[in-house]
Amino acid sequence: MEIIAALARRPDGASLASLSRDLALPKTSLFNLLRALEHDSYVVNSRGAYRLGAATLRLGSMISGSEPSWRKIGVLLPGLAARCGETALLAVPTEDRQEVLYVDIADGPEAIRFAAVVGTRRPLYSTAAGRIVLAFSDDTFVQAYLAAARRRAYTPRTTTDRQALRKAIDDVRRNGVAETRDQSVVGLWGFGAPVFDARHQLVAAVMIAAPAERARLKRPQLVASLRRAGEEMSRILGLTGAYIDAA
Numbered sequence: 001m002e003i004i005a006a007l008a009r010r011p012d013g014a015s016l017a018s019l020s021r022d023l024a025l026p027k028t029s030l031f032n033l034l035r036a037l038e039h040d041s042y043v044v045n046s047r048g049a050y051r052l053g054a055a056t057l058r059l060g061s062m063i064s065g066s067e068p069s070w071r072k073i074g075v076l077l078p079g080l081a082a083r084c085g086e087t088a089l090l091a092v093p094t095e096d097r098q099e100v101l102y103v104d105i106a107d108g109p110e111a112i113r114f115a116a117v118v119g120t121r122r123p124l125y126s127t128a129a130g131r132i133v134l135a136f137s138d139d140t141f142v143q144a145y146l147a148a149a150r151r152r153a154y155t156p157r158t159t160t161d162r163q164a165l166r167k168a169i170d171d172v173r174r175n176g177v178a179e180t181r182d183q184s185v186v187g188l189w190g191f192g193a194p195v196f197d198a199r200h201q202l203v204a205a206v207m208i209a210a211p212a213e214r215a216r217l218k219r220p221q222l223v224a225s226l227r228r229a230g231e232e233m234s235r236i237l238g239l240t241g242a243y244i245d246a247a
Contacts, residue, residue, distance in 0.1 A: 003033060004042065004056055011075055013049030046079045057236045069203045073195060073233040074104035077206075080229045081106040084222055086210040087114045088229075091129035091192075092203065094121065097141065098149065100129040100205065114188060114209035125151055125165055126158055128178040128192030129205035135172035136194050136202040142169060157182040176230075176244035177223050178205075181212055189215035191222055193230030198238030206230050 006022050007014060016034070020027045034050060037043040041055040052075055060072065074090050081088040090104040099121045107113060124130030124145065134142050151160040159165055172178040178192040189212040195204040208226050215222060231243040 003030075003037065004052065007043065007050060007052050007056075011051070013046065013051045013078065015048055016050070019050065044079055046082045049078075051075060051078065054232055054236055069197060069237055070103050070195075073204070073206075073236055076229060076233060076236075077104055077106035080206070080208070080225065081108050084208050084210075084225050085109060085218075086208050086214070086222065087116070089116060089129070089207040089209060090195075091122075091127075091205045091207060093133050097124075097133065097137070098145070099123055100127060100133060103204075108210070110214075112211060114211070116209070122184065123149070123152075125149060125160070126154055126180065126183040128180045128190035128209075129207050131169060131172050131178040131180065132192040132194050132205035133202065134169045135178065136196075142166075154184045155182050155186045157186075159183065177227055179223075181215075187212050191215075191226050193226045194234075194244075195230055196234040196237065196239050196243070198240070200239060200241075203237065204233075206233060 041053040044053040077088045086108040088106045091100040102120045180190045191208045192205045
């Protein structure tokens with residue numbers, strides 16, 4: 001439990017050596033304890049950095065429901081970024097549900113990568129996270145949004161046509177993953193997946209953003225990893241049953 005508490009204070013992860021110093025435990029004994037915790041998913045090891053795992057987060061979610069849902073799952077972003085080699089983001093709808101807000105970001109390891117800052121707001125129609133919000137909202141909201149939203153063309157390829165957007169939203173709802181290429185920034189490919197709570201209500205979108213050429217080469221890996229991350233985050237928040245409902 002002291003290991004769990006120490007990692008809770010270190011959301012960016014901690015090495016075996018630093019944990020050994022913090023807890024005044026020999027590395028050998030600590031390593032064996034970490035292996036046992038890792039076996040049952042209470043701890044995960046990503047590139048030598050130990051972080052809280054899904055089982056611990058699920059337990060914490062059952063114990064305390066006072067903090068925003070996205071804070072309970074953002075700890076999984078660094079692992080997703082490490083697995084994909086690209087920037088991972090968590091976005092939530094704004095209060096008026098007209099935009100998405102980036103609330104947590106884990107930078108990818110590449111020198112050339114998508115860079116964003118927490119607090120950035122983006123429109124729904126031209127971003128992967130925004131299309132996730134549209135796809136998993138009720139049809140009344142979607143129709144009202146498409147009828148009223150001012151749809152600016154950020155690039156020559158930005159989709160602004162209402163019917164084309166409606167089709168894209170339906171595709172996301174069916175597939176469970178949103179993809180946007182050159183929609184907000186030329187050369188950027190974004191992927192998004194939904195995060196649901198126990199009532200199957202959308203609470204966030206988890207994203208991967210990458211330069212288009214790299215994304216093209218490893219698209220199947222990115223889509224599969226993102227979908228798994230979205231489902232894992234949803235399970236932590238209490239989702240049972242199907243992650244994406246069959247069409």
